[in-house]
Each structure stands twice: as structure tokens, then as C-alpha cells.
Amino acid sequence: MTTLTTPTGRFLGRWASGSPEWHQAREHRMTGSRIAGVVGLSKYASRYSTWCEMAGLVKPDPQNEDQARGHFLEGGVADWFAAEHPEFKLVEAGTWIHADPERDWQLANPDRLLLQHGRVVGGLEIKTDESGREWGMPGTNEIPVHYAAQVQWYMDTLGLDWWKVAVLVGRGFQFREYHIDYNPDDSEWMREQAEKFLVSIAWDEMPPVDGHKATVRTVRKRHPAIDPNLVYDISPELADRWLPALSEEKTALADAKAAKARAERVRAELLDAMGLAGRARYGHDNVARRQAKSGGIPYLVVESDLPTPDLQGVAAA
Structure with a gap:
């Protein structure tokens, strides 16, 4: 058990990503990696795909090459950041929830916490990106919007005022660093959306299907078998919507x-x-x-x- 504390965070434990304990801690809780999909800011996940995963209707996709690369390079990027910032001590964060019992559904699993004089003063998120097209000038807060949502969620959970993002960009392996300040208005809005989303899972109120790539993939995953003898009859009401769009x-x-x-x-x-x-x-x-x-x-x-x-x-x- 860690001795570290944050203003509003409660430490749960430090487990390997994907372990049974890790999954159990995340069950029925909103995480930083999920929030962007819930509020419609992710290109990797939709509200529908996130709902189906959290409701247990589909299993998450296996780790892809980009995610594997990020996992293996995380330590090196952290070492680079530490060398650039001797004023901070970096520690692996582990899994945290909000200390308020009414908000213990709010979970943060950051990459690193930043310490000064033994006190947590901020956090560090570590990324890799082969193209780097969505990243702005280093030193600014111009990062991809789904990552911005993620670090805002971490700050809101732990009660911290700022967060650093270190990213390894491009085939030339360029290190970049960004600074994100806490935004209470954005965080309150995400929290409200997350609460409604979790309630919809409890009440089995599935979000509508949309055209997001993650939604389409999730629909395909939900119905993997094919019965060649089963026929679905399209109603006139649905035909009025579906057939013109398909024809177009x-x-x-x-x-x-x-x-x-x-x-x-x-x-x-x-x-x-x-x-x-x-x-x-x-x-x-x-x-x-x-x-x-x-x-x-x-x-x-x-x-x-x-x-x-x-x-x-x-x-x-």
C-alpha cells in the first residue's frame, strides 16, 4: 500500500494492466480511458461501443500494435521526462478512485505521479504517436481532444491542478512535452455525462446505434454467427429511412x-x-x-x- 495521498483521491492498489484485480477495480466505474468515448470525443470508441463493453455484451479488442508500442516505450519516455525535469520525482501511480463515497465510481489509472518534497503536485501521461498530426506546439495544451478528456478526468478524480503529457512523435522519435491545466467546467460536464451513462447501464438503456466506426465494429461483434435460414423482414417505416440511404x-x-x-x-x-x-x-x-x-x-x-x-x-x- 502506498503512503502517497492526493487532495481528493483514494488509492486502491497497484496491479498489472489486464490482471483480474485490475479488471475488478474498473468494473462499474468510469475510467479516464473510457470518458472520451462516453462524451463523444474519441475516434477509437463511441458511446455505444463503450456501453456494450461495460455492460458485458462484447469483449474489448485485443491489444493492437500501436498500444503494444506505447506499452513497451512507456518506460523510456518516462526516463526522458525525468532527465528533463530533475525537480520532480516520478512514481508509478497505480489505481485510484475519488475519496467521496458518492463519487467512488470515478477511477483514475495514470501513468505516473509527479512528486516534490514527498508531495504529489501533478501527474504525467505518456503517449506515442507515429504521425503526430494532432499535436500542437510543444509546451502548449494543444493535444488530441480524447487525451485532453482523459487527463482532465485524472485531475478531477485526484484533485490536482495540472498535468503533463509526454509524447514520442514520428519515425524520427521526437520527444514533446505539453502542459494541461485543470478545467472545472469541462470536468463537471464530463462527470454529469458519466453519471447518466452509468445509470443507463444499470437500467439497461442502450444508447442508439450511430455511424461511428467503433459502433459498427461493436454491432458486428455482438452478432458473430450467421443463420442462413433466418430472414429479417424490414418494416415499411424502417425501409423509408434505410433504403434511400443505402441507395444514395x-x-x-x-x-x-x-x-x-x-x-x-x-x-x-x-x-x-x-x-x-x-x-x-x-x-x-x-x-x-x-x-x-x-x-x-x-x-x-x-x-x-x-x-x-x-x-x-x-x-x-
Whole structure:
């Protein structure tokens, strides 16, 4: 048992991720990794997929390569942060809940806690991201919104005023650091949403199906078997909604395929017309350029902003 304390946190234990004790502590509680899906801020989980997992209707997906990479690199990123910040002592956090018995459903499982003079003053979340596209300038609070929700949840659970996020970005392994301050308004809103969500599980009130990728995958996981002799009859009411949307999708896909074929033909015509020219232009605007890699065969690169002939003709007149 730890001797550490936080303003509003109660320590439960320190268990390996995925262990029976770890799962038991999280059962029927809202965690930092779940809250973004509940409030609609996650690209990895939806309200529906989170509900089905917490209600025991589906099992969580096995660890993917990105998650495995983050797990194995966590210690190295923590060591880097510690070397950059000798003013802090880093300790593995373990599992905490809110100390208020009426809020003991609120759980935090941070990566590290930051200590000064033996006292917890903040926390550290550790991430890895191959692309880094959603991360802003280092030193700011510009982090992906689902991670922002996660660390706000940790601060709200433990009663801390700020949190650090250390991330290893890109194939060049660039270390970045971000600082997040506690936002009481956002935290109160997430807490309200989480309470309603947990009540909906207790009352077996499943959220509606939406178009989120995680929802679609969860629906597929809920019905893994196929009975070739069973037929589902669509009602007229549902047909009025479903069939036009499905038809519109098929038309859009066919139009996109036809548009791609037309574009490929035009690209070939333009390449042929350009001959040895490096650039093609319409009026004063560049349209495309020919380029090659390492002396290879030239290919066509179309500019992102193409001129509109009709508008230019009107302007010339």
C-alpha cells in the first residue's frame, strides 16, 4: 500500500494492466480511458461501443500494435521526462478512485505521479504517436481532444491542478512535452455525462446505434454467427429511412469510381500534351507539374487549388 495521498483521491492498489484485480477495480466505474468515448470525443470508441463493453455484451479488442508500442516505450519516455525535469520525482501511480463515497465510481489509472518534497503536485501521461498530426506546439495544451478528456478526468478524480503529457512523435522519435491545466467546467460536464451513462447501464438503456466506426465494429461483434435460414423482414417505416440511404451510398460510390476513371484519362491526356514541359498553366494559374524521383519516369502532380474557367471568363468579360 502506498503512503502517497492526493487532495481528493483514494488509492486502491497497484496491479498489472489486464490482471483480474485490475479488471475488478474498473468494473462499474468510469475510467479516464473510457470518458472520451462516453462524451463523444474519441475516434477509437463511441458511446455505444463503450456501453456494450461495460455492460458485458462484447469483449474489448485485443491489444493492437500501436498500444503494444506505447506499452513497451512507456518506460523510456518516462526516463526522458525525468532527465528533463530533475525537480520532480516520478512514481508509478497505480489505481485510484475519488475519496467521496458518492463519487467512488470515478477511477483514475495514470501513468505516473509527479512528486516534490514527498508531495504529489501533478501527474504525467505518456503517449506515442507515429504521425503526430494532432499535436500542437510543444509546451502548449494543444493535444488530441480524447487525451485532453482523459487527463482532465485524472485531475478531477485526484484533485490536482495540472498535468503533463509526454509524447514520442514520428519515425524520427521526437520527444514533446505539453502542459494541461485543470478545467472545472469541462470536468463537471464530463462527470454529469458519466453519471447518466452509468445509470443507463444499470437500467439497461442502450444508447442508439450511430455511424461511428467503433459502433459498427461493436454491432458486428455482438452478432458473430450467421443463420442462413433466418430472414429479417424490414418494416415499411424502417425501409423509408434505410433504403434511400443505402441507395444514395451505392450511387455515390459509382459516381466516385466514374469520376476517378475520367480523371485518370485526363491526367494521361495532359501528360501527353505537356511533352517535355515542367509545368502546365491556365491563364496565370499553375495547374500541374511534371516531376520525377531519382531519375525515374516523370509523373503528374496536380495543384491543390485549380482555377475555375467559367469564373475567369466572366471576370475577363
